[in-house]
Amino acid sequence: MWTSRPWGRQTPRTREGADGSAPGRAPEALVLLCSVGAAAVAVAQPLVLGRTLDLLLRDGDAGRWLPLSAGLLLGELLLDSLTSLFTGRCNAVWTASIRSRALRGLLRAVPDSARPHPPGDVGTRLTLNAADAGGAPAARAALGASLITPLGALVALAFVDVWVAACVLTGLPALALVLRTFARDTGASVAAYQRTQSLIASRLLEALDGAATIGAAGTGDRERARILAPLAELAAQGRHMWALHGRALGRSNVLVPLLTLAATAVGGLRLAAGHLSVGDLLAACRYAQLAAGIGGAATLLGALVRAREARRRTQELEWMPPLKYGSRRLPQDGPGELELRGVRVVRDGRQVLRADHLRVPGGSTVAVVGRSGAGKSVLAAVAGRLIDPDEGHVLLDGVPLDRLTREALRTEVAYAFERPVLGEGTIAEAVATGSRQPAPEQVRHAALAAGADSFVQRLPHGYDTPLAEAPLSGGEHQRLGLARAFAHAGRLLVMDDATSSLDTATEHEVNLALRRSVRRGTRLVVAHRPSVADRADLVLWLEAGEVRAVGTHRELWHRAGYRAVFGTDTGGTGAEDVTPGDEPVRRHEPEEVRP
Numbered sequence: 001m002w003t004s005r006p007w008g009r010q011t012p013r014t015r016e017g018a019d020g021s022a023p024g025r026a027p028e029a030l031v032l033l034c035s036v037g038a039a040a041v042a043v044a045q046p047l048v049l050g051r052t053l054d055l056l057l058r059d060g061d062a063g064r065w066l067p068l069s070a071g072l073l074l075g076e077l078l079l080d081s082l083t084s085l086f087t088g089r090c091n092a093v094w095t096a097s098i099r100s101r102a103l104r105g106l107l108r109a110v111p112d113s114a115r116p117h118p119p120g121d122v123g124t125r126l127t128l129n130a131a132d133a134g135g136a137p138a139a140r141a142a143l144g145a146s147l148i149t150p151l152g153a154l155v156a157l158a159f160v161d162v163w164v165a166a167c168v169l170t171g172l173p174a175l176a177l178v179l180r181t182f183a184r185d186t187g188a189s190v191a192a193y194q195r196t197q198s199l200i201a202s203r204l205l206e207a208l209d210g211a212a213t214i215g216a217a218g219t220g221d222r223e224r225a226r227i228l229a230p231l232a233e234l235a236a237q238g239r240h241m242w243a244l245h246g247r248a249l250g251r252s253n254v255l256v257p258l259l260t261l262a263a264t265a266v267g268g269l270r271l272a273a274g275h276l277s278v279g280d281l282l283a284a285c286r287y288a289q290l291a292a293g294i295g296g297a298a299t300l301l302g303a304l305v306r307a308r309e310a311r312r313r314t315q316e317l318e319w320m321p322p323l324k325y326g327s328r329r330l331p332q333d334g335p336g337e338l339e340l341r342g343v344r345v346v347r348d349g350r351q352v353l354r355a356d357h358l359r360v361p362g363g364s365t366v367a368v369v370g371r372s373g374a375g376k377s378v379l380a381a382v383a384g385r386l387i388d389p390d391e392g393h394v395l396l397d398g399v400p401l402d403r404l405t406r407e408a409l410r411t412e413v414a415y416a417f418e419r420p421v422l423g424e425g426t427i428a429e430a431v432a433t434g435s436r437q438p439a440p441e442q443v444r445h446a447a448l449a450a451g452a453d454s455f456v457q458r459l460p461h462g463y464d465t466p467l468a469e470a471p472l473s474g475g476e477h478q479r480l481g482l483a484r485a486f487a488h489a490g491r492l493l494v495m496d497d498a499t500s501s502l503d504t505a506t507e508h509e510v511n512l513a514l515r516r517s518v519r520r521g522t523r524l525v526v527a528h529r530p531s532v533a534d535r536a537d538l539v540l541w542l543e544a545g546e547v548r549a550v551g552t553h554r555e556l557w558h559r560a561g562y563r564a565v566f567g568t569d570t571g572g573t574g575a576e577d578v579t580p581g582d583e584p585v586r587r588h589e590p591e592e593v594r595p
């Protein structure tokens with residue numbers, strides 16, 4: 001049953017960072033604080049343990065040093081646990097923030113600029129790459145803290161015994177060199193690995209999208225091979241990364257014990273010479289270990305390099321050029337007159353649309369026809385400012401579209417597409433989604449006009465049926481897209497192949513309803529059927545990106561080139577598929593439409 005629940009856009013309770021705002025320094029500061037605390041405790045421990053041991057050996061009673069040692073051990077444990085907790089939290093909020101910013105950048109971008117990023121690539125950037133990039137602040141904090149331990153240990157060691165400290169110091173440049181080489185070499189591999197990951201994801205999504213075609217053509221094996229072709233490269237890159245990591249760890253794993261051994265030997269000699277106590281030797285050995293632990297920074301460094309490359313990839317989405325809006329509004333009750341002045345659209349150095357002095361009178365219905373690739377969709381996109389022309393201007397009721405506020409543009413220009421994206425909510429929410437919030441009765445009215453009401457009523461929960469539970473045919477899906485466009489119809493409605501999946505009779509009913517029941521305005525209809533062109537007030541015939549002619553369907557039908565657009569060369573008007581008994585088409589005489 002359809003309920004009258006209003007489908008107001010609810011403000012979801014967003015998790016920290018998920019709204020795209022930067023989480024600030026607090027999560028990172030907490031990680032830094034706890035890791036520095038843990039590092040400080042680690043540095044203090046050997047001194048205290050050494051002193052405790054000396055007191056126990058000498059007096060058999062270490063006094064308050066014993067509980068202090070235990071306290072430090074427990075403190076280190078607690079601080080390590082807190083570091084893990086805050087690291088998880090920091091990673092989560094940063095990942096959410098980076099992902100939201102990238103997504104927002106993508107959604108705000110000029111649609112054409114997103115074209116080079118196929119869905120699989122976008123998916124990889126928003127999931128894997130965002131998560132890697134989100135790990136950077138915590139890794140940075142941990143790296144900073146991880147340097148405190150060896151440096152602090154070295155200073156403390158110098159207090160215990162300067163000779164042992166000097167011995168450790170001589171080995172540190174070698175460890176630093178290992179880290180530097182690792183950071184340099186691993187950067188390029190990580191970037192290549194992430195690119196290949198995204199290529200595989202893109203191919204997989206392409207194949208899923210075209211699963212029916214692949215199944216029908218029996219090219220499953222070839223497709224599988226195509227998707228997995230970069231896998232060998234990915235494996236090689238992965239192995240290379242692990243080899244670099246392994247080499248860095250291996251080298252530091254050799255250097256660290258050697259250094260500790262050398263420090264222990266020097267400490268032993270100093271003990272034998274009476275310059276060190278047993279407790280001092282214990283502390284010196286532990287400090288030597290901590291100082292040499294700088295090699296462990298390789299893992300954090302690896303995470304940071306990966307995060308840097310991943311961040312670069314999410315920022316490519318975040319920083320895509322946004323569609324900029326102006327501050328002007330449309331004149332009240334304007335008829336929806338559309339004008340294209342000196343418009344040129346160029347793609348890959350090729351002109352794909354040129355239209356000059358083209359004026360579509362307000363309230364008229366114009367069919368845009370032409371062979372495949374003629375530029376119909378480009379014209380449709382330019383007419384409602386989905387893209388800006390490279391040259392020239394598009395005006396709606398005398399106002400250039402790029403001067404309009406976002407609100408004026410999106411409330412007065414509606415689109416219906418061949419393959420509308422309906423989202424994940426209920427049927428009602430899918431129709432209601434848009435710049436305005438239509439009331440439930442308006443949603444139903446729009447669905448009726450789009451010929452969707454009857455099949456929606458048959459669904460288990462009517463308009464409240466979640467889309468995921470509504471098995472929709474291509475035509476039903478398209479009708480919901482039309483309903484959404486009708487529910488938000490402004491003074492200009494652009495329909496780009498939006499009825500291609502409807503049978504001729506349904507398409508005709510939709511056309512009649514559009515005239516009778518949807519807010520009046522100018523209609524720009526990209527069409528492939530002669531019947532649609534015949535019902536329009538005027539036809540705009542495009543060829544190779546240029547306006548070939550403007551006229552009524554019946555006028556143009558005399559031209560063989562025009563008939564060829566519809567793949568027919570019969571003597572009729574090609575509009576014979578119009579349902580008998582149609583009401584006569586009411587034409588709004590255009591005052592001026594010329595190419």
Ligand SMILES: Nc1ncnc2c1ncn2[C@@H]1O[C@H](COP(=O)(O)OP(=O)(O)OP(=O)(O)O)[C@@H](O)[C@H]1O
Binds near residue numbers: 377
């Ligand atoms: N972003 C782009 N990059 C490169 N070329 C583009 C881009 N957008 C459109 N084109 C090219 O512009 C030309 C017109 O494309 P358009 O989609 O407008 O054709 P169409 O007339 O709608 O075709 P169809 O009827 O097959 O949908 C095509 O050759 C297309 O390849």
